[in-house]
Amino acid sequence: MFVSIGSQMKIRNGLLTGWIVFTAMALTCQAADEASWYGEEHRGMLMANGQRFDPDKFTAASWFFDLGTKVVVTRADRSVVVEITDRGPAKRLVQRGRTIDLSRAAFAELAPPSLGLIDVAVRKQGDPDR
Numbered sequence: 201m202f203v204s205i206g207s208q209m210k211i212r213n214g215l216l217t218g219w220i221v222f223t224a225m226a227l228t229c230q231a232a233d234e235a236s237w238y239g240e241e242h243r244g245m246l247m248a249n250g251q252r253f254d255p256d257k258f259t260a261a262s263w264f265f266d267l268g269t270k271v272v273v274t275r276a277d278r279s280v281v282v283e284i285t286d287r288g289p290a291k292r293l294v295q296r297g298r299t300i301d302l303s304r305a306a307f308a309e310l311a312p313p314s315l316g317l318i319d320v321a322v323r324k325q326g327d328p329d330r
Contacts, residue, residue, distance in 0.1 A: 233299040235273060235320045236289060237307035247286035255304040261288030262300045262322075270325040273302065275310040275318050281325055282306045 239255040247253050249267045260282040265271055269284045280302075288301045300322055304313060311318045323329070 233320055233322050234297045234317055235275075235300045235302050235307065235310075235322075236293075236298055236317050237302045237304050237313055238288075239304035239313070249285045251285060253286070253303075257303055258282045258306045258309075259285040259303045260300050260306060261286035263287055263291075263294060264299055264322075265324065271300075272323050272325050273300065273306070273310065274321045274323075278310050280306050280309040 238253075238261070242253045243255055245253050247259075247261075253259070258280060260271065260273070262271070262284050265284045267284055267286075270281055271284060273280050273282060282302060286301075289298045298317070300320070302310075307313055307318075310320065
């Protein structure tokens with residue numbers, strides 16, 4: 201995930217002039233991230249998209265993609281396509297580098313769930329590999 205914020209302001213002839221730049225690339229490029237998973241303890245709970253969570257489906261929670269977006273999550277030579285159906289991980293975990301929570305089924309395609317956390321690359325489906 202890459203986010204940059206910059207600004208330069210000057211007062212000229214009593215007027216404030218300058219530029220402000222905000223760039224967020226999470227939705228358009230591949231990012232190196234950490235993924236975790238959630239499962240049975242959340243089965244049946246309402247997700248942000250209004251549907252009930254099923255850990256056997258290929259879904260994920262993320263703050264960085266619109267609900268309904270399909271993303272490709274890759275670890276080493278394995279990839280899985282998931283739909284963003286919920287919001288998460290918890291914001292305190294995002295600050296530590298975790299950007300996506302996968303359903304148990306999706307995580308299991310990439311690694312044994314006993315690992316708990318894995319390094320992944322996440323990109324919007326249809327965006328070119330980088």
